[in-house]
Amino acid sequence: MDYASAFAGLKVIDLSGGVAGPSCAMMLAQHGADVIKVETPHNGGDWSRILGRTYEDHSAFSLYGTLGKRSLAMDLKTPEGKEVLWRLIKGADVFIEGFRPGTIQRYGFGYDSVNAAEPGIIYYSISGFGQTGPLASRPAMDPVLQAFIGIVTENKGEHDGHPHRIAISLIDMYSGLLGFQAIATSLYVRRAQAEKKGRYIDLSLMHSGAMLSVIRMIANYLEHGTAQRTSMPSGVFNTIDGQINITMVRPSDWRPFCEAIEAMDLHDDARFSTSATRAANLDELYALLRPRIADHTTAWLSERLATRGIMNGRVNSYEEFLKEEQVAATGIMAWLQQPGVPDLVPTPNIPGLPPLVSGSKRAHAPTLGEHSSEVLADHGYSSAEIATLFEKKIVAGR
Structure with missing residues (x-):
């Protein structure tokens, strides 16, 4: 054996x-x-x-x-x-x-x-x-x-x-x-x-x-059917040449994220300055973020976000995934x-x-x-x- x-x-x-x-x-x-x-x-x-x-x-x-x-x-x-x-x-x-x-x-x-x-x-x-x-x-x-x-x-x-x-x-x-x-x-x-x-x-x-x-089952049950929304913007965003997934969970990610996408005005906006205010105004924040992110290429965003420790990944098809250098390298x-x-x-x-x-x-x-x-x-x-x-x-x- x-x-x-x-x-x-x-x-x-x-x-x-x-x-x-x-x-x-x-x-x-x-x-x-x-x-x-x-x-x-x-x-x-x-x-x-x-x-x-x-x-x-x-x-x-x-x-x-x-x-x-x-x-x-x-x-x-x-x-x-x-x-x-x-x-x-x-x-x-x-x-x-x-x-x-x-x-x-x-x-x-x-x-x-x-x-x-x-x-x-x-x-x-x-x-x-x-x-x-x-x-x-x-x-x-x-x-x-x-x-x-x-x-x-x-x-x-x-x-x-x-x-x-x-x-x-x-x-x-x-x-x-x-x-x-x-x-x-x-x-x-x-x-x-x-x-x-x-x-x-x-x-x-x-x-x-x-x-x-x-x-998710525990969260939904304890929160009576609706899991609490995060105070950090996360999800899939359109870019000039595709889409990118951005995932943030820590309040400390907010400043480096704004720096990465060149949106320090949003960082300084009172509506989004704390976890509580971001959670209360999250839909409004997304409405402002989406067009800004869409003005950049996926590669530009990914590099700047990764450099600052922000989790992200290009949205691939399976065919694109199989061609990734990281897949071959591992x-x-x-x-x-x-x-x-x-x-x-x-x-x-x-x-x-x-x-x-x-x-x-x-x-x-x-x-x-x-x-x-x-x-x-x-x-x-x-x-x-x-x-x-x-x-x-x-x-x-x-």
Whole structure:
């Protein structure tokens, strides 16, 4: 065992789909676990493969969520498919499922059944609203939970005042990290046990979203629905050649900020001279600041603000971000070749691990059922038995 492969030798059965469960399992694979992704052979497999623009067997979602895994395309609704899964479970360390509550039990693979077959297994369930309660059976994705929790209400457009969802899989990705954390710590505890004991871990997108929002949630609750406005002007401002984000939280930033943008008259204005007066006249202050900032280039503003310790950043597109010198200098991105994708895929390296390298197992996003025969053979199926499963369309891929 070393830092680059802490979970080498562990077997993970991943029945989850979408983003939250798969990203959790992907992290386990990145740390050395053998993650077998079990997905339906029908309708394109895991539905993350068909979200947005597709590239043969992949979309942007699955290119990330399947990294380092082995894919077994199998019909779990058939008796033969269930028998295959029971064989996979034998000797497994982690079982991950992301079906709607009650579904996995109807398939016959609830925690009690799986734990009885493999008593040391860490069993992880990820759902939208949780396993119990009046909303448990509702379908749910990241945007639904952003709305339900209050994130959408908080994210009102500056120009239209209308609530908007945050256009990334925010809760899903955070759920993946929370799931990885819970599984990793469980495995750490289990390794010291003479007789390994299994554990059931239940996580919902609702729970993850609440944790993600906790500071704003506390502030809004204690302040009766509206978090107190800062006394310092912050946000996105137009410039001559783009936009800049300026973030200030300390009253001591006011003078150097005014110096940076050459607006000492505002510094000396009684309406804005103290935290209390700025808070009371913040809208008026913004109205005066915006045209002044818009008279300068982003680079000029950024340099002068940074020199004076004022936090700021150019508002980039993703393409512009990937071209930033700072990104190249820090080596945070890998550019990977993936099956079916004509261009190299920009993929963040995993913190604490060696950089991803095209062609390596960790850096490969498998096609649907790419490892079906291999996984079956590893679990004792003969060539004839494997051929029969393919002929009956129980298994697909290669």
